Amino acid sequence: xxxxxxxxxxxxxQSCARSSDAFPLKYSECQLVQKEIDFDPEFIAHMLxxxxxxxxxxxxxxxxxxxxxxxxxxxxxxxxxxxxxxxRDLHSLxxxxxxxxxxxxxxxxxxxxxxxxxxxxxxxxPHLA
Amino acid sequence: MKFLILFAxxxxxxxxxxxxxxxxxxxxxxxxxxxxxxxPYLEVELASEHDAKRLVSRSFLIRSVYRVFGQGWSxxxxxxxxxxxxxxxxxxxxxxxxxxxxxxxxxKDQQVDIINGFRYLNLAGPVRMKKPDVAFTLIEQFGxxxxxxxxxxxxxxxxxxxxxxxxxxxxxxxPFIGTTSFDAEMAFVTCNMAKIQKNDVVYDPFSGTGSFPxxxxxxxxIVFGSDIDIRSLKGYDKNFKFYNREKNLWGxxxxxxxxxxxxxxxxxxAIVCDPPYGVxxxxxxxxxxxxxxxxxxxxxxxxxxxxHLRPExxxxxxxxSLDLLLSDLLEFAAARLKVKGRLSFWMPLAxxxxxxxxxxxKLRIVSxxxxxxxxxxxxxxxxxxxxxxxxxxxKSVESKQAFRAKYFSGFKE
Numbered sequence: 001x002x003x004x005x006x007x008x009x010x011x012x013x014q015s016c017a018r019s020s021d022a023f024p025l026k027y028s029e030c031q032l033v034q035k036e037i038d039f040d041p042e043f044i045a046h047m048l049x050x051x052x053x054x055x056x057x058x059x060x061x062x063x064x065x066x067x068x069x070x071x072x073x074x075x076x077x078x079x080x081x082x083x084x085x086x087x088r089d090l091h092s093l094x095x096x097x098x099x100x101x102x103x104x105x106x107x108x109x110x111x112x113x114x115x116x117x118x119x120x121x122x123x124x125x126p127h128l129a
Numbered sequence: 130m131k132f133l134i135l136f137a138x139x140x141x142x143x144x145x146x147x148x149x150x151x152x153x154x155x156x157x158x159x160x161x162x163x164x165x166x167x168x169p170y171l172e173v174e175l176a177s178e179h180d181a182k183r184l185v186s187r188s189f190l191i192r193s194v195y196r197v198f199g200q201g202w203s204x205x206x207x208x209x210x211x212x213x214x215x216x217x218x219x220x221x222x223x224x225x226x227x228x229x230x231x232x233x234x235x236x237k238d239q240q241v242d243i244i245n246g247f248r249y250l251n252l253a254g255p256v257r258m259k260k261p262d263v264a265f266t267l268i269e270q271f272g273x274x275x276x277x278x279x280x281x282x283x284x285x286x287x288x289x290x291x292x293x294x295x296x297x298x299x300x301x302x303x304p305f306i307g308t309t310s311f312d313a314e315m316a317f318v319t320c321n322m323a324k325i326q327k328n329d330v331v332y333d334p335f336s337g338t339g340s341f342p343x344x345x346x347x348x349x350x351i352v353f354g355s356d357i358d359i360r361s362l363k364g365y366d367k368n369f370k371f372y373n374r375e376k377n378l379w380g381x382x383x384x385x386x387x388x389x390x391x392x393x394x395x396x397x398x399a400i401v402c403d404p405p406y407g408v409x410x411x412x413x414x415x416x417x418x419x420x421x422x423x424x425x426x427x428x429x430x431x432x433x434x435x436x437h438l439r440p441e442x443x444x445x446x447x448x449x450s451l452d453l454l455l456s457d458l459l460e461f462a463a464a465r466l467k468v469k470g471r472l473s474f475w476m477p478l479a480x481x482x483x484x485x486x487x488x489x490x491k492l493r494i495v496s497x498x499x500x501x502x503x504x505x506x507x508x509x510x511x512x513x514x515x516x517x518x519x520x521x522x523x524k525s526v527e528s529k530q531a532f533r534a535k536y537f538s539g540f541k542e
Contacts, residue, residue, distance in 0.1 A: 005380040008353065012390040023392050037375045046328050050351070052392075095376055114440040119362055121383040122355075122390040123444035125437035127427040129388060129415040 001120050003032075004094040006059045007051050011106035012113075012122045021108035024055040027062050030102030030115070037095045044087045045078035047094065065093065131197040132181045133268065133282055134171040137190050137292060140318070141166040143509070144190045146496045147321050154324050155183045170270075172197065182288040187348075189292050189317040195266055195284035204246060207283050212249065222254045222262035227286070233271025233278060243267065247283075291317075294347065303343075304371050305364025308409050311340035315500070315509075319401050320344045322496070322511045323473040329398035332465075334386040334458070337361045337410075341401045343368050346377035350399070353391060355384035357413060357446070385415040387449075387457050396467050403475045404454055407533040412454060413446040451532070455487050456525045459512070463491035466514040471495070473511045479504065479535045486510050488524045504540040505532075 010016070010023035053072035060068050067089075075083050104113040104120065111128065114121055136144050145164045148171075152159050157180055164171045169192075175181050178196060185194045199211035226244045228235055235243070247265075254262070264286040269278035298313035300306050319341060325331055327349040333341040336354030338361050345352050346369065356362055362381055369378045384390055405412045417423040423445065429436040436442060455476070462472040472492065478484060486497055492512040499506045515521065 001382070002379070005382070008380050008392055008395055009382065009390050010392045012384065012388040014388065017393065038373070040376060043376055047351075050330065052394075112438050116440060117363070118366070119359060119381065119383060121359065122388070123357070123383055123385055124388050124415045125427065125442070126415070126417040126420065126423040126445055127437075129385070 001099045001115055001118050002095055003059075003063075003097040003099065004047075005120065006099075007056055009104075009120065009122070011108060011111060012124055013106065013109050013111055013128050016106055016108045019108040022106055024052075024059050025104040025113070026107055027059055027099070028103050028105065030063055031100045032063065033098050033100050033118075034092075034096050035098050037091075039088060039091050041078040041084065041087045044091050044094070045075040045083075048072065048075060048090070060093065068093075130175060130177065130181075132173050132175055132287065133195045133197050133284055134173060134185060135192045135195070135268070136169040136171065137192050138169055140190055140314070140500070142498050142500070143318055146498055146511075147188060147190050147318055148184075150322050150324055151184060151187055154187075154326060155180075157184055159184065178287050185290050186288050187321065188290040189295060189314060189321065191290040192292060193289045194287045195268065195282070196287050197282055197284050199283040200281060202280060204243070204281060207281050208246065208249075211247070211283055216250050216252070219250075219252055219254060219263065223257035224252055224254055224263045224265060225256055225258050225261045227264055227266045228269070229266060230269045230278070231271060232273060233269065233275065235269075298344070298347065298372070300340075304367045305338055307338040307361050309337040309361070309403070309405075311337075311403050313340070313344065316340045316344035317347070319473050319475075319509060320348055320350075320399075322509060323399040323401050323471040325350050325399050325401070330396065331399045331401065332391070332397050333402045334384075334389075334400070334461070335402045335404050336381070337403075339365050339368055339381075341403070342378065342381075343372060343374070345399075345401065346374040347372065350377065351379050352377055353380045354378075355380075355382050355386070355389075355391075357383065357385050357415075358410070359383045385446075386454070386461075387414045389461065395465070396470075397465050398467055398470050400458075400462050400466065400470075400472045401474070402458075404451065404458065406451060406477050406536075408477075408536050412449045412451055414449045415444055416447040417445045418447045452487075452525065459487055459489040459492060462512065463489050463514065468514050468516050470514050471511055472514075473509060475507045475509055477505055477507045477532050477536075479532065479540050480506050481540075484508055488522060490520045490523045491515055493521060505536065 016022035057068050099115050100118055102115045159173050181194045185191045198214045199207040201207050228240055266284045266286050268282040270280045272279045295314045300310050325345050325348050329350040331345040331350040332353045334355055336342055336356050339354055342352040342354040365381050369375045493515050495511040495513050497508050497510045499508050
């Protein structure tokens with residue numbers, strides 16, 4: 001699972017649907033792996049618009065990366081030299097950093113989900129389904 | 130300017146719908162009323178060669194597009210019209226002549242004679258067989274067993290479509306496939322029907338081995354895929370790596386669609402899928418068939434950890450019906466698509482059964498197109514989210530439950 005995915009998944013339990021605590025999930029016991037992916041600055045700049053930045057900063061900190069700026073950066077020209085380092089860092093964090101194994105916990109209901117072999121599993125046991 | 134679109138001789142019922150969707154994507158106002166499923170040709174009026182290229186370059190059911198200079202039942206007609214056209218744009222440009230003969234052929238000598246008939250064009254540029262600036266093309270439609278063509282167009286080649294990608298994305302060449310993999314050609318057509326464009330956010334809730342996400346990623350969309358069966362998801366990365374589209378895959382997870390874990394404020398531009406029919410894959414959701422059996426099981430501890438929270442826990446599943454699943458799908462699409470965003474999915478029916486597609490007040494049915502197999506057919510149904518405030522009627526259907534039973538009884542009464 002790409003680090004990026006953490007920005008799009010929340011607790012699957014019905015009663016958590018309306019809770020603001022169900023996103024982002026809390027990540028722990030994670031094993032991270034770097035996988036090389038081609039760098040495309042335009043694509044990363046576009047990606048920024050779709051991100052929930054606060055959630056990104058929070059999850060990154062949980063996984064030991066507290067170097068992200070607190071406010072979402074604005075990129076006007078993705079090809080400009082002064083933006084390259086930031087975009088490369090984001091590329092490396094969001095796409096290349098992948099979670100091989102780990103646990104995701106809902107901060108609302110406390111239910112936990114596992115990530116195994118890079119695939120997160122959001123299936124629910126019968127009493128929660 | 131007049132252009133001639135040449136369609137592939139396949140999936141005739143889908144061709145015009147795909148073209149309509151592409152015209153809308155490109156914002157081109159074009160009259161397609163001359164189309165017929167029976168002919169591979171369609172003449173259209175467009176402002177420029179650039180527009181013609183935009184219209185067809187993303188198509189998978191068109192072969193190519195040509196600019197028409199002259200046409201008619203004989204070469205006399207063709208020449209009469211061509212002489213009225215202005216060829217100043219040619220200047221010193223290099224050129225060549227090609228022949229495309231349908232249901233007939235021309236010998237080399239005949240070809241030379243015909244080309245010499247165009248001497249009056251006074252082309253000043255050089256002849257170049259490899260990569261000329263302009264490839265004049267004579268398109269001739271013969272009648273069966275006739276020596277002379279029935280109809281002729283004198284054209285220049287403008288653009289090919291994206292149809293050659295069908296071969297690149299052929300399932301036979303894909304590293305990871307399964308029993309439910311969807312053929313590349315129709316997966317691409319599905320994506321075009323859903324008007325998927327670059328950087329669109331696209332979701333396939335029944336993705337299996339990722340046939341639709343792979344097709345959408347080819348179109349440079351951002352894709353999310355999920356499936357209740359982990360086995361089919363294991364080779365996902367392999368396929369995206371193979372097609373060099375790893376960056377376009379933003380999330381893949383094991384998920385019960387009816388208990389969705391994608392964050393609620395994520396807006397989709399399109400949803401494309403082939404829901405389970407109960408034939409090649411069972412229709413199941415999380416839960417237990419027999420709730421009494423599972424009563425109190427949430428309190429079972431193994432090594433002091435609740436059993437259902439352990440990584441090796443296997444989630445029980447219960448059967449679900451296709452009707453309910455489709456109505457959940459429409460509900461989800463109505464809530465999560467952007468306005469004018471599209472949902473395209475496939476639905477199977479016995480050939481004799483009339484189509485009754487489920488409806489939703491917030492979704493307008495754009496088209497439903499059948500692909501016929503021997504005794505059954507599958508329908509590609511496309512919905513578009515209505516603007517806020519506009520409401521249609523909601524109608525769920527109860528009939529497809531029978532599809533599985535009919536399929537396994539060989540469609541006998």
